Amino acid sequence: MNLIINWIKLNPCLAIFWKDVMYEIRSRDTLVSVLVFSLLVIVVFNFGISPNATNVGIFAPGILWIAFIFGGVLGFTRTFAIEKENDALNGLLLTPVSRDAIYFGKVLSTFTFMMVVEIITFPIFAAIYNLPILSPGFIPIALLSTLGISSVGTLFSAMAMKTKAREVMLPLLFLPVIVPVLVASIEASVPALTGGSWSDVSMWLPIIAAFDVVFLIVCSIAFSYVIHD
Amino acid sequence: MNKLYGLLSCNPLFIRTPYTTVLVLMSDKLKTNLVQIEQQNRTSLQVSGLTKSFGRTRVLNDLDLSIEAGEVLSVLGSNGSGKTTLINIISTLAKPDRGIVNICGYSIEKHSNQIRSSIGLVGHSPMLYSEMTGLENLTFFGRLFRVESLNNRITETADKLGISNILDQKVGNMSHGMQKRIAIARSLLSSPKLLLMDEPESGLDQSAVGLLRVIINDLKKSTCAVLLVTHSLDQAVNLGDRVAILSNGKVGYDQATELVDIKKLTEKYFEYSDQFKKVKT
Numbered sequence: 001m002n003l004i005i006n007w008i009k010l011n012p013c014l015a016i017f018w019k020d021v022m023y024e025i026r027s028r029d030t031l032v033s034v035l036v037f038s039l040l041v042i043v044v045f046n047f048g049i050s051p052n053a054t055n056v057g058i059f060a061p062g063i064l065w066i067a068f069i070f071g072g073v074l075g076f077t078r079t080f081a082i083e084k085e086n087d088a089l090n091g092l093l094l095t096p097v098s099r100d101a102i103y104f105g106k107v108l109s110t111f112t113f114m115m116v117v118e119i120i121t122f123p124i125f126a127a128i129y130n131l132p133i134l135s136p137g138f139i140p141i142a143l144l145s146t147l148g149i150s151s152v153g154t155l156f157s158a159m160a161m162k163t164k165a166r167e168v169m170l171p172l173l174f175l176p177v178i179v180p181v182l183v184a185s186i187e188a189s190v191p192a193l194t195g196g197s198w199s200d201v202s203m204w205l206p207i208i209a210a211f212d213v214v215f216l217i218v219c220s221i222a223f224s225y226v227i228h229d
Numbered sequence: 230m231n232k233l234y235g236l237l238s239c240n241p242l243f244i245r246t247p248y249t250t251v252l253v254l255m256s257d258k259l260k261t262n263l264v265q266i267e268q269q270n271r272t273s274l275q276v277s278g279l280t281k282s283f284g285r286t287r288v289l290n291d292l293d294l295s296i297e298a299g300e301v302l303s304v305l306g307s308n309g310s311g312k313t314t315l316i317n318i319i320s321t322l323a324k325p326d327r328g329i330v331n332i333c334g335y336s337i338e339k340h341s342n343q344i345r346s347s348i349g350l351v352g353h354s355p356m357l358y359s360e361m362t363g364l365e366n367l368t369f370f371g372r373l374f375r376v377e378s379l380n381n382r383i384t385e386t387a388d389k390l391g392i393s394n395i396l397d398q399k400v401g402n403m404s405h406g407m408q409k410r411i412a413i414a415r416s417l418l419s420s421p422k423l424l425l426m427d428e429p430e431s432g433l434d435q436s437a438v439g440l441l442r443v444i445i446n447d448l449k450k451s452t453c454a455v456l457l458v459t460h461s462l463d464q465a466v467n468l469g470d471r472v473a474i475l476s477n478g479k480v481g482y483d484q485a486t487e488l489v490d491i492k493k494l495t496e497k498y499f500e501y502s503d504q505f506k507k508v509k510t
Contacts, residue, residue, distance in 0.1 A: 015372050019358070026360040082358070086400075086408075090322055091356030091415070095373035096345040228324065 012097040016105025021112065023082055030078040030113055038071035038121045046128050053130075060129045061189035065182060067121065069149060072114055073171050076153040079110055080161040089227075099224035103154060107216070110157075111150040118142055137192035137201045144208040145185040148215060152177050155219040158226050181211045272331075273298045273423045273454030274319065279328030280478075281314055288314045290478030292328070298422070301445055301455040303469030303486070305462065307502040310475040312458040313353070316425050319456070320350045333422050346374065349416030351426045355408040356415075359401030363392060363411045366400055367418060374419040386414045389447075390440060405432040413444070424448060424455045430464055442468060462494055476501035 024030055045063040049055075083089035092102060122142075126133040156174045160166040188204035191197060276294040280287065288311040296302045306312050317323035319330055321341045330337040332344045350356075357366045364383065371379040387393045392410045400408055409432050416424060430438050445455055445468050459465050465472050466486050474482040474497060481501045484494075 012373055015369060019361070019369050022365070023358060023360050082360075085359055087352065087354035087356045088358050090352065090354075091370065092373075093322060094320060094345055094348075094350055094356070095370060096342045096375075097373050098342065 012095075012101040013105040013108065016092075016097075016102060017108040017112070020082075020106070020109035024109075024113065027082075029082075030075045031116060033078075034071040034075040034113070034117050035120055037074050038067040038117055039124060041067035041070060042121065042125050042128060051129060056129055056131065057190060057194035060125075060131060061186045061193055063129075064122075064125055064189065064193075065145075065185050067125070068114070068118060068146075069175075069178065069182060071117060071121075072149055072153055073174060075110065075113055075117075076157040076174065077160070077167055077170055079106060079154060079157040084161060093227065099227055100220045102227070103220045103223040106154045106158075107147075107150050110154050111146055114146045114150060115142070118146065131193050132195070135192055137196075137198060138189060140205055141185055141188045141192055141201065141208070144205060144212055145181055148181040148208060148212045149178060151212065151215045151219050155223055155226065158223060162226075177215075181208055184208045184211070272296070273300075273333055274456065275329070275331040276315075276319070277329045279315070279318065279330065280326045281311070281318060281323070282326055287478055289318075289325070289328075292475075292479050294473070294480055296423070296454040296456060298452040298454055299449050300471065301449060301457060301469045303465035303472045304456065304458045304475060305460070305465055305472065305498055306458075306475035310502075311478050312475055313427055315475070316350070316352070316427050316456070316458060319423075320348055320425055321345060346419065347422045349419065349421035349424045351409075351413050351416050351424070351429045353427055353431070355400070355412040357400045357408060357411055360399060362397050362399055363387075363403070363414075364396040366411060367396070367415055370415050371418050376418050379418075382418055383414075386417050389417075389444065390414050391437075406434055406437060409433055410437060413441070417444070420451070420453075422453055424453055425458075426455065427458045428460065429457070430459065430461060438464075462491060462498060466491055466494065474498055474501045 042063060045059075045066075049059055049063075051059050080089070083092065122138075123133050125131070126135075153174055156170055156177070159173060160170040163169045184204045184207045188201050188208070191200035272295055274294065274296040276292060279289050279292040279294075281289040288309075292311075292315065294302075294315075304312055304315070314323065318325050318337070319332070321337055321344055325337075333347050335343045335347065337344055357363075358369070361369070367383045367387075368379065371383060376382050383396075384393070387396055390410045390413060392407065392414060395403060395407055400411060403411070409429070413429065429441055433441065445457070448455055449470075455468075457465070457468055459468075466489055469486050471483060471485050472489055472494060473480045473484075476482075482497050
């Protein structure tokens with residue numbers, strides 16, 4: 001047990017993740033703003049579209065994923081903003097830790113924050129749009145899609161950090177790349193949320209998983225170039 | 230190897246035949262290599278032909294520099310002369326356009342992780358997380374540096390820097406001077422072989438500057454080399470073993486401090502600064 005605890009403490013990836021979690025618990029900058037924004041999107045769409053029993057299954061998954069992704073964009077701007085304060089990123093880059101470990105640590109923390117937002121948002125969304133709160137088919141979609149979104153978002157967050165107008169640059173860079181995973185997530189969420197068959201859900205999962213694998217590899221390689229100089 | 234060389238070169242039996250002459254010649258080459266290796270081990274930092282440009286501005290131009298273990302090199306230079314760029318390249322934060330940088334025998338191109346393990350950097354900004362306490366910052370960075378007996382090392386370093394009583398405070402609530410002390414503690418945690426200090430005295434009170442002097446003297450004893458970038462000529466002479474002035478992207482002046490007269494150094498400093506300004510304009 002001690003060996004595992006020591007490994008967790010010494011693993012640079014987990015050390016960076018733990019630092020981000022601790023930082024977020026103290027500042028509550030990212031979680032609160034992302035959560036409020038996601039809830040606002042869900043409520044505003046509800047008023048704008050006024051979904052009924054016949055069309056809720058078509059609109060609701062799209063609204064849910066738009067809320068998560070736009071909320072995510074808000075969170076990604078903060079991912080590296082905390083590293084910019086006091087030039088802490090340089091302190092991190094001066095440690096003998098590979099750039100991959102920094103990237104995966106950041107992906108892990110972003111993924112966790114997004115999952116927390118999704119866990120809180122989903123029951124409220126289900127209640128507002130009169131959808132079942134318990135949708136087990138939605139869990140693998142949420143996990144895989146959030147991983148893909150986090151992997152791309154972390155890279156573009158690092159990229160946008162180096163630009164002057166990072167709040168503008170991040171959505172411009174991030175949203176076009178995330179389209180495949182957004183489409184697959186929405187398509188898979190329709191049967192998952194409206195009581196469709198598991199085969200309708202599972203046919204989209206390999207696409208999202210493939211996106212995750214490809215972008216985790218590509219983004220981890222690209223990250224070391226983005227973060228340097 | 231030295232014994233082998235001694236045997237080959239001193240024994241007359243070996244020198245008499247042509248075959249042993251070859252052996253002696255070989256041993257001479259061996260000795261040269263040994264001397265080179267020994268020199269490398271003594272040299273903590275070796276910079277040669279370092280060039281870096283930002284756009285059309287060439288900040289470092291074929292710069293050569295070396296620091297031996299346990300030596301403190303004070304680097305002076307006017308604003309924009311490339312002091313911080315030099316530190317950023319040595320610390321692997323920036324990439325050079327051209328040139329070789331070796332730290333304790335490791336090249337920055339091939340062994341950047343080993344180099345990061347061997348260096349400590351005290352920069353302009355503290356490079357700390359403001360929402361975390363001093364202790365949390367030191368623990369976090371210590372873990373990334375894989376410092377053994379981390380808690381003891383933190384206590385020891387904090388005592389040395391007089392920050393033990395403020396370690397539980399958030400870095401964001403500390404004064405600039407205290408943040409700087411924590412930053413110095415962070416750079417010393419991993420017992421670096423080369424310490425890079427970019428204007429470390431800025432923001433520090435007189436007692437902290439005195440403390441800095443004690444720390445640098447301790448580092449000299451532990452064979453840690455120090456590259457100290459400063460604007461204070463007094464500090465450069467008092468703390469350094471050698472003083473160098475950067476001008477036009479090169480080391481324009483390099484002298485042992487025992488041979489330096491502060492008045493002459495001031496004249497030299499302004500002379501090189503004027504040269505630098507003329508080239509710039």
